[in-house]
Structures are given as C-alpha cells and as structure tokens.
Amino acid sequence: MRRLLSAAWLRPLVSLAILLVLWDLVIRIFGIQPFLVPTPQSVLGQLFKEWPMLMKEAAPTLAATLGGFALSVVVGVPVAMAIAYSRLVESFVYPLLVFSQSIPKVAVAPLFVVWFGFGLVPKVIAAFLLGFFPVVVATVSGFKSVEPDVIDLARSMGASRVGVFLRFRLPYALPAIFSGLKVSITLAVVGAVVGEFVGSNSGLGYVLQKANGTFDLPLMFAALVVLSVMGVVLFWVLEVIERYALPWHASQRHDLQPVA
Numbered sequence: 001m002r003r004l005l006s007a008a009w010l011r012p013l014v015s016l017a018i019l020l021v022l023w024d025l026v027i028r029i030f031g032i033q034p035f036l037v038p039t040p041q042s043v044l045g046q047l048f049k050e051w052p053m054l055m056k057e058a059a060p061t062l063a064a065t066l067g068g069f070a071l072s073v074v075v076g077v078p079v080a081m082a083i084a085y086s087r088l089v090e091s092f093v094y095p096l097l098v099f100s101q102s103i104p105k106v107a108v109a110p111l112f113v114v115w116f117g118f119g120l121v122p123k124v125i126a127a128f129l130l131g132f133f134p135v136v137v138a139t140v141s142g143f144k145s146v147e148p149d150v151i152d153l154a155r156s157m158g159a160s161r162v163g164v165f166l167r168f169r170l171p172y173a174l175p176a177i178f179s180g181l182k183v184s185i186t187l188a189v190v191g192a193v194v195g196e197f198v199g200s201n202s203g204l205g206y207v208l209q210k211a212n213g214t215f216d217l218p219l220m221f222a223a224l225v226v227l228s229v230m231g232v233v234l235f236w237v238l239e240v241i242e243r244y245a246l247p248w249h250a251s252q253r254h255d256l257q258p259v260a
Contacts, residue, residue: 064192068127076135084143113199123195130191131184138180142173
C-alpha cells in the first residue's frame with residue numbers, strides 16, 4: 001500500500017477522492033439544498049450525460065486559451081528582454097504594464113467585442129491580457145538574475161554577445177521563464193472564459209452562462225470540472241517540456257531529499 005501511494009501520479013487522485021468524500025459529507029451533515037450546492041453524484045452524472053456537448057464546447061475555449069498564451073509568449077518575452085537590458089525602456093514601459101494590470105479585464109472585454117466582433121479574436125485578446133503580465137515579470141526577473149561577474153568573465157575570454165546570450169543569459173533565465181509560462185497558461189484559461197462571458201455563443205464560458213441562467217448547478221459544476229482539467233493538463237504539458245528543456249536545473253533533480 002505504501003509503495004502504491006508513493007506513486008506521484010496517484011497522489012492527486014487520492015486527494016481528489018478525499019475532496020469528493022468531504023464534499024458529500026458536508027452536504028449530508030448540514031443538509032445543504034441541491035439548488036445551493038449540488039452533490040458530487042449529480043455533478044458526475046451531468047458530466048457523463050453532457051460529455052459530448054462539453055467536449056464540443058471545450059474546443060473553442062482551448063483554441064482561445066492557446067492563442068492567447070502563444071501571443072503572451074511572442075510579445076511578452078521580447079518586451080521583457082528590452083526591459084531587462086535597458087533602464088530607459090524599463091522606466092517607460094514597466095510602470096505602464098503594472099498600471100494595465102489594475103484594470104479589470106471583465107470591464108474592458110466588451111470593448112473587444114465592439115472592435116473585433118463576435119468570434120475567436122476577442123477571446124484570444126482577453127486570454128492574452130491575463131497571461132501577458134506573468135510572462136513579462138518572470139522573464140525580466142530571470143534575465144536580471146545573471147551574475148555580472150559571470151558575464152564579465154565570459155567577455156574577457158572573448159565570448160561574443162550572441163555567445164554570452166546563448167550560453168549564460170538564456171540558461172540562467174529559462175527557469176524563471178518557465179515559471180512565468182506555467183502561471184500564464186492557467187490565467188489564459190480564465191481570460192478565454194472571460195471573453196466568452198461578454199460575447200460568445202460557444203465555449204465553456206457560454207455553457208456556464210447558460211447553466212447559470214437556468215439554475216442548472218450540476219451542469220455549471222461539470223463545466224467547471226472540464227475547465228479545471230484543461231488548466232491542469234496544460235500546466236502539466238509545460239512541466240514536461242521544462243523537464244526535458246532543463247534537465248540540469250536543481251528543480252528537476254528528483255533524488256533530492258527534503259530537509260527535516
């Protein structure tokens with residue numbers, strides 16, 4: 001039994017099972033009505049019943065999530081490099097980026113519908129706005145973490161700017177970049193749903209709105225389960241990529257023992 005529980009893939013399933021049992025017990029003990037919180041059985045039943053529809057509606061949400069995430073990487077990493085390497089750019093651009101994060105995305109999302117119409121573009125932009133900032137912050141932190149003495153030593157040994165970047169700056173920054181990417185991909189899922197809330201007739205956000213309008217709480221929870229699984233899978237994919245891209249980093253050494 002101990003060997004079975006030591007499997008890393010099994011631990012989240014055990015935690016999920018415990019959570020479902022606690023959820024059911026709380027409803028039974030406190031007598032919570034189904035119109036307030038549905039039972040796990042009703043949510044699972046609705047999940048299986050509406051599985052084809054949920055998978056169909058998950059496709060546009062996934063497309064908007066991946067589009068917004070890709071845009072966050074394509075735009076965020078170069079912007080972060082410019083901020084990290086230029087104090088002038090940092091003084092002009094960084095405060096504006098921080099200021100932009102204080103604007104509620106739900107408040108500006110309807111403008112995207114007005115400007116770009118109903119379709120994939122407004123949802124991609126909403127996902128981009130939520131996923132962009134973590135990429136920038138983590139990448140800036142990563143590129144600034146390189147020790148100046150290392151760069152000076154490399155240049156004194158005749159390394160070119162490109163060589164310094166590829167052999168020192170980029171490897172030092174990659175762990176932080178991947179941390180930002182993993183935060184960004186989960187926020188991109190939220191951004192895609194926000195875009196679907198304000199103007200869409202498809203996607204899991206649309207399913208949530210429709211279920212909320214009819215007080216179909218089991219369907220709402222089932223859609224939330226699909227969204228959560230989507231975020232977990234995308235996060236896991238990035239972790240696998242990080243594991244193969246950074247086999248030398250301390251975070252990928254599974255033989256380390258925890259400190260007592």
